[in-house]
Amino acid sequence: MTREARQEVLERHGLVESGDGFTVTLKGFQRAARRARDLRAQGNEEAARMVALSPDHPLRWEFARCLQIEAFSNEMSDTGF
Known part of the structure; x- marks a missing residue:
């Protein structure tokens, strides 16, 4: 994967x-x-707790960051990078 393609995935x-x-x-x-x-709809308790926090809460932003890193990592793995 090229640097440009990786940047697009990010x-x-x-x-x-x-x-x-x-x-x-x-x-x-x-x-x-x-x-x-x-x-949360699938019964994930951690997601339910995070969704209950206000949108400006630092823990909610950290949870969002972790979810997006996981999604990014999964896509990178799927492409063989």
């Missing part, structure tokens, strides 16, 4: 990569919120 998942790791963007937070609601 953007699709709403992540920015820096020397300190990944940061979730507003777009990534919104995607993660939809995913968390789906997980």
Whole structure:
């Protein structure tokens, strides 16, 4: 996978990569919120707790970041990178 293709995958998942790791963007937070609601509907208790927090709560943003990193990692694995 080229650097440009990897960057596209990062953007699709709403992540920015820096020397300190990944940061979730507003777009990534919104995607993660939809995913968390789906997980909550499936009975995931952690997702239910996170969705119950206010949108500006730091733990909710961290949960969103983790969800998006997981989605990014899964897509990268699927492409063999």
